[in-house]
Amino acid sequence: MSDHRHVDEFTGIETTGHEWNGIRELDNPLPRWWQWVFWACVVWSIGYWVVYPAWPLVSSHTKGMIGYSSRAEVAQEIKTATAGMAGQLERIRKAPLEQIRTDAGLREFALAGGRSAFAVNCSQCHGSGAQGFKGFPNLNDDEWIWGGTIDAIFRTITHGIRNTEDEQAHQSEMPAFGRDGILTKAQVSDVAEFVLSLSGQAADSAAAARGKPLFTDNCAACHGDNGQGSAEFGAPALNNDIWLYGGDKATIVETITNSRRGVMPAWGRHLDEATVKQLAIYVHSLGGGK
Amino acid sequence: MGSLLDAAIDAPEIREYDVEAVNRKETRPPLYVPRKKIHPRRTHGFFRTFKWWVMAVTLGIYYVTPWLRWDRGPGAPDQAVLVDIPGRRFYFFFIEIWPQEFYYIAGLLIMAGLGLFLITSVVGRAWCGYTCPQTVWTDLFIWVERMVEGDRSARIRLDKEPMSASKLSKRITKYVIWLIIAMGTGGAWVFYFADAPTLLTDLVTGQAATVAYATVGVLTFTTFTLGGFMREQVCTYMCPWPRIQAAMMDEESLTVTYRTDRGEPRRPFEKNADWDTRGDCIDCKACVVVCPMGIDIRDGQQLECITCALCIDACDDVMGKIGRPRGLIDYDSIANDERRREGKETKLRLFRPRTLFYFALWALIGLGMVYVLLTRSDLDINVIHDRNPLYTTLSDGSIRNGYTFKILNKAREQRTLTLHASGLHGAKLKVVGSEDMGDSPDPYFTVKPDRLQSFRLLVTVPPGTLKSDAADLRFVLKEINTGQTASYNSLFRGPQ
Secondary structure: OOOOOOEOOOOOOEEEEEEEOOEEEEOOOOOHHHHHHHHHHHHHHHHHHHHOOOOEOOOOEOOOOOOOOHHHHHHHHHHHHHHHHHHHHHHHHHOOHHHHHHOHHHHHHHHHHHHHHHHHHOHHHHOOOOOOEOOEOOOOOOOOOOOOOHHHHHHHHHHOEOOOOOOOOEOOOOOOOOOOOOOOHHHHHHHHHHHHHHOOOOOOHHHHHHHHHHHHHHOHHHHOOOOOOEOOOOEOOOOOOOOOOOOOHHHHHHHHHHOOOOOEOOHHHOOOHHHHHHHHHHHHHOOOOO | OHHHHHHHHHOOOOOOOOOOOOOOOOOOOOOOOOOOOOOOOOOOOHHHHHHHHHHHHHHHHHHHHHHOEOOOOOOOOOEOEEEEOOOOEEEEOOEEEOHHHOHHHHHHHHHHHHHHHHHHHHHOOHHHHHHOHHHHHHHHHHHHHHHHHOOHHHHHHHHHOOOOHHHHHHHHHHHHHHHHHHHHHHHHHHHHHOOHHHHHHHHHHOOOOHHHHHHHHHHHHHHHHHHHHHOHHHHHHHOOHHHHHHHHOOOOOOEEEEOHHHHOOOOOOOOOOOOOOOOOOOOOOHHHHOOOOOOOHHHOOOOOOOOOOHHHHHHHHHHHHHOOOOOOEEEEOHHHHHHHHOOOOOOOOOOOHHHHHHHHHHHHHHHHHHHHHHHOOOEEEEEEEOOOOOOEEOOOOOEEEEEEEEEEEOOOOOEEEEEEEEOOOOOEEEEEOOOOOOOOOOOEEEEOOOEEEEEEEEEEEOOOOOOOOEEEEEEEEEEOOOOOEEEEEEEEEOOO
8 A cells, every 4th residue: 555646657547556466456436327326226225215114123123115025925925825725625625535536636736735745744754755764654665554545644644643632643552571571681582583583584593483472472462473563553564574663683672672652743733634635645645555 | 335434433423521430440449438429321232232131031020920820720829930938838830849849949049159150250240230130220220310310411410400390300200210110129029929919909908918018118128229329339339249250250251341452542533543553442431431330441350340331332332433443342351362462363262161160060950950850759758766765665575666757748639658667577567646557567547638747656676676776777658549659768776
């Protein structure tokens, strides 16, 4: 920075006084059009302050002259969209699920609505592709602990599982066989070996043989003699390749010892009937629906 | 003949013009300077006539095209050229383009670009001089100006006059005619995007969409200001093309050129001059006074020159009058200038590596487009493999993949189709949502006419089928009645 005035010898224009590696900047005035645009923006902004909500006050804000707010605009748009869908939603609310599934127009509408409702309400636990996680069932596969028909799915979504908010929620109480002292550690291990053999995995045959009577006495009432499971009691099948919590020996031992009690909210208390129906149609369409 | 020529030489029309090129070489400023108005004088001659014809043809095509009809049968628009944005179709006579086929438009644009390269490399800025909308509408506006206010000298006089009733009436007349033309420009544009007769009625009765009025408004404004007031400023300061085009030209490209060897030394016209001791140029400035860009072509090649060739007409006219051969200013190449200086014969070299290359590229893309257009199908399938989850293991250990597939049915009738997957033994297909057909290996379903329809598909293979985490799978869509097929290569994913 220099206090001397410096005039460029080629153009005769004064420079800004800065110099970088021998390069100086001409102190040309701002382009006139640019200044015009700038002042026009300033004037415009003053008008904007007055016309639109702009100034924060202590507990509120200025409302503007035309009563506009983007929140009201969104609310209006949602209202319009809802009004546009009202007819279809009403039809969905009235129609039996099977009819919705087989009516091409209703189905398309329900699938679209179900997909977005799923993304908002269900994907946190079941995954955005409904692929599930440990303890949260994959809804694409064909194992349905509480039944995979469209009506069973609807019932599960409406009332949920083992929650305290809905009396009709699915309840199933698997005892914590190890923790509650029903079975000893060795017995739990034997039963786990038998369960491994049920699902066709490698198992210690001697231990499995010891586990079989224990299984028949303690587990078969819900899971069936062959571990085929029962949707009535919410008892998962143990003789297939799908494991909600994992199918290795250690995990099975853990499950038998402490039991597993996954909870799902009663969505019928949070969502309207048409939305739950759309969700049921969507979940059923993922591919595993029976 | 001799006496006629003498009479012509004596004719009083040979005059010197009191004009200085706005963009003169010696006085050219380094950057922008406020506009000096140019009052181009009227010319006659081959290029002027050619320009009138080009104007008539280009404007004719522009204004008339939306009004041509083309019968496409019931349910389809009958406008020959239509950009149907809500319906997402582009109609061009017998061709109907869907959004998925936008590459046709891209191809056309590439061809237009290469065509421009080709033309530029052969005859310089022919685009600028004859067909550029800025040139065409400016030319039209200058014509209107001349009709209303008279030719150059009358216009200069009028500009200097103080405002009077007659000046005001002339100005208003001119602006009103300009405005009508400008509105016609914007008005014609919107007809390409909707049924022209309907839209015209709507526009007049105030029923048309806001965007239509806005488009007409914007185009009216730009035409009025760019064609009426900014004129050559647009080419000199706003348009990027003059800067780019130099890259397409070489020393053999034809441009409007002043023949220095013939013209210099220039001296005022004198009767019975000894043309051996002086140049042919009589410095009458006829070439300057007709130039709409306000340049002096005798300064040599310049960025501002749009090669409209009006100076050629003006100069040829003068050469005729003074009994010298035409072509003192003419389309010529830099190479010819060089050849002349070296005493060699001049020649026209149209076929050069550059022009051949541009032409070959242009033709290649053109042929490719024609081929694709002729062989294109009205049935298409597009398959998207689910990413989340990539695959699902079922209770019996079999692996299932989900797909979304889209069928493009361009025919105007409903079609019944079957889908077959090949490449994976034992694969079972199920289309979700459509009528339950069980797990039949080849599901069939219908698609509506003229529609893009989306379906969800589940493919299941028994345990042990997959040898790795991914297998190739080919979907073949087949129309039941005609046997027409369309196929798509996809993947089937499984566990590691």
